[in-house]
Amino acid sequence: MDIAVVVLNWNGKALLETYLASVLTHSAEAKVYVADNASTDGSLELLTQQFPEVVVLKNTTNLGFAGGYNQALNYVEEDIYVLLNNDVKVTKGWLSPFLELFASNPSIAAIQPKIKSIQHPKNFDYAGAAGGFIDALGYPFCRGRIFDSIEEDTGQYDTEIEVFWASGACLAIRKECFELADGFDESYFAHQEEIDLCWRLKNLGFSIMYTYKSEVFHQGGGTLSSSSSYKTFLNFRNSLSSILKNSDRNPYPILFVRMLLDGIAGLRFLTQGKFSHFFAIFRAHLSFYSKFRDLIEKRQQLPKKKQNFLVRSIVWHSFVLNIKQFSRLKMINK
Incomplete structure (x- = not known):
């Protein structure tokens, strides 16, 4: 299997200077691409001068995470894509576990x-x-x-298991599976688009895996920091969209409960004085309802496969039962 590492970049010159060298050093078996979302900060000049071995895919506008990858991957021919944030440092041998897992089982679509x-x-x-x-x-x-x-990390999760979604910060995925699922939903722009993609792949009968044998380090917040109200808007809106599109159950009771819980989250932001985040949740719901008809059409086009959830409510576990560790969750399917 041929493998490609595809780094998405938008005005991330400083991040490329910091982290791209580690990708080139530890990815001898891969072809390395940078998909650039019309950067204006000198990123392209940096790539030309310091990383001439990298193949640069130039998007004409900033299409976000979803659209940026969709457009760029049209020009990538390798069998396996490894989609990598520009603020990730990789380690020696990080690609081998992906190739071994993919070779072991053709039903594996993606790995984290x-x-x-x-x-x-x-x-x-x-x-x-x-x-x-x-x-x-x-x-x-x-x-x-x-x-x-x-x-x-004390080794408590050093097992290779099937998971529900793999992080877009470092996502290895078969080209044929990515294309079969029609790639990322570009209406998401950014955030939780990988959850939506993985959910659709699971509905198509594929599995998503985690391997501890590959390890990377992520800076986080390279494009949108955790304090960004726009990030809050995207996360809340896109989460609702994924439920309506992909759930194998009647989505309307779920969405009603989410409306109540998201309202409580908004009130919590108000009590913390985070007014922009409160309004971000309000705008997220308005945006979601405005796209309702389109989302229903997408729901009708997709197969649905019964999914088993580990817990009914992570909100209940975290904020009521005060459980903060995964291993202490009261699992439905234990």
């Missing part, structure tokens, strides 16, 4: 490595940690990260 924090190298990273899941209400969480509670 262990993702740890560059700032706190003993800890998992927020974006994916040791593999992603969602609860029955569509809220995402990870082995090693529940909401903002992040665990130290």
Whole structure:
């Protein structure tokens, strides 16, 4: 199998200077691309001068994570894509476990490595940690990260298992599966588009895997920081969209409960004085309802496969039961 590492970039010159060298050093078996979303900060000049061996795919406008990858990957011919954020440091041998897993089982569509924090190298990273899941209400969480509670990596999740979603910070995926699922949903622009893609792949009968044998380190917040209200808007809106499009159950009761819980989250932001985040949730719901008809059409076009969720409500576990570690969750399917 041929493999390509595709780094998406938008005005990330400083990040490319910091992290792209590690990708080139440890990816001898891959062809390395940078998909650039019309950067204006000198990123292209940097690539030409310092990284001439990298193939640059130039998008004409900033299409976000979803559209940026969709457009660029039309020009990538390798069998396996490894989609990599521009703020990720990779390690020796990081690609081999992906190739071994893909070769072992043709039903595996996508794989995520262990993702740890560059700032706190003993800890998992927020974006994916040791593999992603969602609860029955569509809220995402990870082995090693529940909401903002992040665990130290002590080897507690050193097992290769099937997960619900793989992080877009470092996502290995078969080209044929990506194309079969029609790629990322460009209406998401950014955030949670990988959850939607993985959910659609699972509905198509494929599996998503996590491997601890590959390890990378993620800076996080390279494009949108955690304090960004726009990031809050995208996360809440896109999560609702994924439920309506992909759930194998009647989505309307779920969406009603989400409306209530998202309202509580908004009130929590108000009490914290984070007014822009409160309005971001309000705008997220308005945007979601405005796209309702289009989302229903997408729902009708997709097959639905029964999914087993580990917990009914990660909100209940985290904020009521005060459970902050994945291993302590009261699993439905244990």
